[in-house]
Amino acid sequence: MTRPVAVIGAGPFGLSTAAHLRARGVPVRVFGDPMVSWRDHMPEGMLLKSTPAASNLDCPQPGHTLADYCDAAGIRRLVSDEDIIPVETFIAYGEWFQQKLVPGLERVRVVSVDRDKSGGFELKLDSGEMFTARAVVVATGLSGLAHLPAELAGAAADGPAPTGPVSHSSQHHDLSRFAGKELIVVGSGQSALETAALAAEAGARVRVVARGRGRVAFGAPPWKQPKLRPESPFGRAWSLWAFSYYPHPYRYLPEATRHFLVRRVLGPLGAWWLRERFESAVQVQDVERVLAAEVPDGSPVLTVRTHGGHPERLTADHVIAATGYRVDIAAMDFLGHELRTRLAVSRGTPKLGPGFVSSVPGLYFTGLPAASSYGPVMRFVCGTEFASPRLTNHLASAHG
Numbered sequence: 001m002t003r004p005v006a007v008i009g010a011g012p013f014g015l016s017t018a019a020h021l022r023a024r025g026v027p028v029r030v031f032g033d034p035m036v037s038w039r040d041h042m043p044e045g046m047l048l049k050s051t052p053a054a055s056n057l058d059c060p061q062p063g064h065t066l067a068d069y070c071d072a073a074g075i076r077r078l079v080s081d082e083d084i085i086p087v088e089t090f091i092a093y094g095e096w097f098q099q100k101l102v103p104g105l106e107r108v109r110v111v112s113v114d115r116d117k118s119g120g121f122e123l124k125l126d127s128g129e130m131f132t133a134r135a136v137v138v139a140t141g142l143s144g145l146a147h148l149p150a151e152l153a154g155a156a157a158d159g160p161a162p163t164g165p166v167s168h169s170s171q172h173h174d175l176s177r178f179a180g181k182e183l184i185v186v187g188s189g190q191s192a193l194e195t196a197a198l199a200a201e202a203g204a205r206v207r208v209v210a211r212g213r214g215r216v217a218f219g220a221p222p223w224k225q226p227k228l229r230p231e232s233p234f235g236r237a238w239s240l241w242a243f244s245y246y247p248h249p250y251r252y253l254p255e256a257t258r259h260f261l262v263r264r265v266l267g268p269l270g271a272w273w274l275r276e277r278f279e280s281a282v283q284v285q286d287v288e289r290v291l292a293a294e295v296p297d298g299s300p301v302l303t304v305r306t307h308g309g310h311p312e313r314l315t316a317d318h319v320i321a322a323t324g325y326r327v328d329i330a331a332m333d334f335l336g337h338e339l340r341t342r343l344a345v346s347r348g349t350p351k352l353g354p355g356f357v358s359s360v361p362g363l364y365f366t367g368l369p370a371a372s373s374y375g376p377v378m379r380f381v382c383g384t385e386f387a388s389p390r391l392t393n394h395l396a397s398a399h400g
Contacts, residue, residue: 002027005395006123006133008110008334010034010102012057012094013367014139016384019059019101020392029133030105031125035094037141038087041170043198048085049190049271050380051222052078054233055085057097058384064100069093081222084273114336121362135362135399137391140332142368146170147326152186152319155293155300160321165300166293169195169322179203181317184302186290188216189268192322193278199320200281207283209290209304209314216284221272233382234266243375247386250375251353255346258372265376285314293319327369339363346372355394356387362399364391 007018010032021028048055056065066085070077073092078085098105109126113136116122121133146168148160156166169191175198185196188210200206210216219235229236232244243250243265250258270278287304291311294301302314328348329340344351344359352373356364366387371378377386 003120003132003134004029005135005137005399006031006110006113006121007137007139008032008113009139009141009143009367010098010105011037011139011141011367012381013141013384013387014137015094015098015102016057016059016388017137017139017366017391018105019057019061019064019097020388021395022101023060024392024396026392026396029131030102031108031110032105032140033107034098034105035091037143037170038091038094040173041142042087042173043169043175043195044173045198045201046087046194047271047273048087048090050085050382051081051233052083052085053081054380054382055090055093056385057094057381058388059097059101060389061101064097066090066093069096072096110334112334112336113339115338115360119362135364135395137364137366137395138332138335138369139366142170142325144331144333145325145327145368147323148321149290149323151290152293152302152321152323155295155319165295165298166319166321169320170325172320175199175204176202178318181205182315183207184209184300184314184316184319185322186211186302186319187268187322187324189322189324190270190274191324192268193218193270193274193282195320195322196282197274197278201277206281207285207314207316209302210284210286211289215286216270216278217268218270218275218278219272233377233380239265244377244382245386247375247377251351251373258375259347262371262376262379266379287312325368327372349373354390355398356391357394357398364395366391 004027007014007030018030052066067077067079111126112124114122116132121136124130160166160168162171178199179202181204183204183206185192186209196206196208225236230241232240234240288307289305291303300319304312329345342360349372350358350365356366377383
């Protein structure tokens, strides 16, 4: 019996990869809860920053775009750059895509992955089942990668927690619990700004603390985009066009350059449609940096350095760190110790070769963990268009 390929994760990259593998006739088992990060770790009422054209899950079969889902569900089509996608619609689209193209999804958790003696992989599931796979695709998305800066850790000795003094933005689905509370949101990206706006609309008194060069800014609406530059899923610019459609040579750039571009390209910037809601409801405090956080009497206190060089103490009932995600192989504890020690890494992220394969033959990474090798497009759903067919082609030819 042919051993299957195991796909770990059922978010956009996992589902897209599985759809491509199935279309090639590759036996595949897919593990995870479909769209769980979007359903449980995004705030209720959130709207996607990406446009409809940048929000399709790639697959070989026609008829499975976001617009196709809208037609099937009998809801208004989302097709133009001015259409804004509610997160609930995107979640429903992902679940529809899964039901159509990945019907055999197994809603169990992979506990461990280790090499077996034949050169394949041995997987253990939380159901107790153990089986071998000829290849493994890690598509676990943002799971376990929430980043809390060291300067905030002093107020979160046991890690960020939604009921503690400091939490991470990924830990909140219902922001109404902050009604009547003083809330500080640290960050200046879309996650910080939209979380702040939604919390304010839910009745909280919200202040955004923007650090360093992360001044609060918003993108231009579609009708103000430069006309003489090429279109990309992220806007009109030659650099965005290149990163979107030609990520192939990215992995040959110097290591420092690759990591810098992943952080800065399409970096902290609010969506054009959020500006009015945000500016009418949220106070902003630009600081040079956050120095420390403490909990002297049960409530968090931030010490910041102002742009004038003076320390200042900021108090609140709660602090939300909207400080993004950081890939770290060490945090992927389902990968066995031997696998992790054999993986070539760059600043904690896997070094990937052609077709998204790691330094361990048969072990592939897609989505955010691939960004340091293939560029910032891997941080976004539209990256499935580049990643999924290439990963599938490499896997099918190497393990066919």
